[in-house]
Amino acid sequence: MTAYDYDDLGLVAGLEIHQQLDTATKLFCGCPTEERDPESATRSFTRFLHPTKSELGELDEAALEESQVEREFEYLAYDTTCLVEEDEEPPHRLDEEAREVALQIADLLEMEPVDQAHVMRKLVIDGSNTSGFQRTALVAQDGVIETDDGPVGVEDLLLEEESAQRVEERGDDVTFSLDRLGVPLVEIGTRPDIDSPAQAQEAAETIGMLLRSTGAVKRGLGTIRQDVNVSIAAGARVEIKGVQALDQIAEIVREEVGRQVELLAIRDELAERDASVGDVQDVSEVFADTDSGVIGGALSDGGVVKAVPLYEFDGLVGREIQPDRRLGTELSDHAKRRGAGGIFHTDELPAYGVTESEVDALREAVGAGEDDAVAIVADDPETASGAIEAAAERARTAIEGVPEETRGANDDATTRYLRPLPGAARMYPETDVPPVELDVSDVETPELLTEKVDRYQSEYGLDAGLAEQVAFGRRMPLFERAVDEGIDATFAAGLLESTLTELRRDDVAIGNLTDEHLLAVMRLVEDGDLAKEGVGDVLTTLADDPSLSAEAAVEEAGLSGVSEDEVREAVSEVVERNAAQVQDEGMGAFSALMGEAMGALRGKADGEVVSDVLREEIQKRA
Known part of the structure; x- marks a missing residue:
């Protein structure tokens, strides 16, 4: 791993944290917020989405690029799906429970709530919302969190509806599930006060701890997402979306710094070479008798091969800018956004069935010399033209340096191009939802998780490790509910953190166990109707058949009490x-x-x- 002097590079970073709230109903309707199995969908419908102009008659650049490929979107509906979710009925008023949780979060972040929450529409035509926009409302501004490297300002907190869940992609067509659409979500944006990967990590972890302190946020994969904005002094602001794991943030920032450093080095090299990008040309004849499966398949289906000469780019298109990602990968990402499968380029050819003689003929056809590179796309005429033009445009920006853009996080902490950065043209007022007065007089400040750890030790006698496990664990609200009922705290903590962990390791389907299952088993032990030693067997029985009551599971497991x-x-x-x-x-x-x-x-x-x-x-x- 390359070590960077982040101060010298002028690193500036900020975070956007998106957290689902664990409310009873969705933000603009009375539908439940539980995740559903797509297999249980009762019906589906399809939509085509198109960009609309803002109030000033402007089209958002990101939405315009998204619309370049016409996609059909399928939506899976369930027995609980309502007309609001289908965009066949106006949204209802902003959910009161979600507002209260959002104000609690604002209080923990030391933010100033706005007097009125005005709902806005944010244009999104990637199919993630049936309406073609996402509804969002500003709740609070001007907060702060503390890190070891200094304070980080919190610019805004918004309450918005979650997007639909992507289930399947089939070429240009996408299937979404409506169970997640409309779940209340808070978006927390920090100021660009972060100047190191470690501080970005700590800031995200602190915000995550504050969110969980409410006891009213959803837990599990996909319920919290982090977007990271990164730039260096000579580079550009890049928004990286969809970071799923908190512990990946520092690595994401390091990799993006490295990518921008490499792109700047490529820029400097291209400047020294006086590089340029030529005109797109049809080179189908070069590959008339090709053995390349990709190219030959496209031509046999009536497609074409389009090429663009990249003068003085030789050796740089194949240069690595992130692990297993090259400048050519960036060009390919842009081509894929226009519907193509990707590109081939001469820094990697001959390969993929393309021969050396075909490479020579390709260079000759577009007037490229040995110091030049050539990129090609093989597809149907319309797709090939759009894709090679997109790749050519990305090559031109490589001459300029680092482009501003939105990128997606990969599992290995590298990133891929998604779309241009959105602008102000994507936002406009929501006319179907009236403004809401925000009453902060009854907002109770939640106890922080760090404070809970101390209290669990002093009040319940838990050791430090178990107290931290319970306080930061997914079942903290259930633990507090149990001890409020008089159940022994050490027993409850051990069941929720140790017993369930052991059962999971034994491949017991503990995901089938509800809070009510667990609480009922604790009550049986507390009342003397079940020995502690039989808890594991009873929970295993309940996990195998969640329809049983706890009492029936005791009988089923053969653990009825003895005199x-x-x-x-x-x-x-x-x-x-x-x-x-x-x-x-x-x-x-x-x-x-x-x-x-x-x-x-x-x-x-x-x-x-x-x-x-x-x-x-x-x-x-x-």
């Missing part, structure tokens, strides 16, 4: 079988016999009861 007389009888049998050991070792035989006694009772009796009876029986015979 003290039955316990004594079973323990006496164990002691009698091991009479010689008891005679020789006395209480020294306790540990070995305890395990045997618990096994004989198969979790039907509490360990403390068995322990007391066993001690008595050993003492009788010692």
Whole structure:
């Protein structure tokens, strides 16, 4: 990994955190916010989306590029899907529960709420919303969080509707699921106060902790997403979208800095060479008898091969700018946005069935010399023309340096081109939802997770590690609900953090266990109707058949409680079988016999009861 002097490079970064709220209903309708299995969809419908002009008659550049490829979008609907989600009915008023949670978050971020929340429409025609726009409202401004490297300002907090979930892509057509569309979401944007990858990571983790402190945000993969804005002094602002894991943010920032450094080095080299980009040409004849499957397949389907000469680019199109990504990959990303499968270029040819003689003929056809590169696209005439023009335009921006753009995060912390940066033309007022007065008088400041850790230790006697696990865990609200009911805190914490972890490792489907399942099992133990030793078996039974009640699961698992007389009888049998050991070792035989006694009772009796009876029986015979 290359080490960079971030101060010297002039690194500036900011974050946009998108977090789903765990409310009962969606932001603009009364539909539930639970995730659904796409297989349970009851019907579907399709739409085509097109960009619209802003109030000033302007078209957003990002939306315009998205519209270059006409896509048909399919939406999976469910038995709970309503007309608002289908964009067949105006949205209802802004959800009150979501407003209250958003104001709690604003309070934790030390932000100033606005007097009125005005809902706006944000143009999105990638199919993620049936209406062609996303509704969003500014809730608060001017906050701050603290990091080890200094404060980071929080510019704004918005309350908006979540997009539909992408399920499948088939060429240009995309299928979305409507279960996620409309789930309340907060977007938190920091100021560009971050000047190192480590500070970006810490800022994101701090905001994440504050969000979870409300106990009212969804947890799990996809429920929180981070966008990272990165630039260096000689580069450009780049928005990286869709970072799923908090612990990937520092690496994302480092990789983007490295990408911009490499692009600037390519710019300087191109300037020294006096590089330029030529005109697009049809070179189909060059590949009339090709053995390349991709090119030959396109030509046999009535397609063409379009080429663009990249003068003085030789060796630079194949130059790596991120791990396993090159300048040619950037050109290919732009071509893909216009519907093509990608590009070939002479820095990687001959390959893919293209011969050296075909490369020579290609250079000759477009007037390219040995210091030049050539990029080609093979596809239907319209797609090939649009794709090669997009690749050519990206090559021209390489001469200028680093382009401003929106990029998508890859799993390996590299990024790919998505679209131009959006502008102000994508926002306009939502006329179907009236403004909402924001009342902050009744907003309660939530207890921070870090404060909960301290309280769990002092109030409930949990050790530091378990207290932190519970406080930062997904089931923290359930833990607090359990102890409020009088359930032993150490037992509840152990079940939620240790027992469930062990069951998951044993491939038990703990995802089938609801909060009510877990709470019911805790109540049985607290009331003496189930031994702690039988909890794992009962939870396994419930996970296998979630329709059972906790009481029925106890019966199913064969763990109905036993009387003290039955316990004594079973323990006496164990002691009698091991009479010689008891005679020789006395209480020294306790540990070995305890395990045997618990096994004989198969979790039907509490360990403390068995322990007391066993001690008595050993003492009788010692």
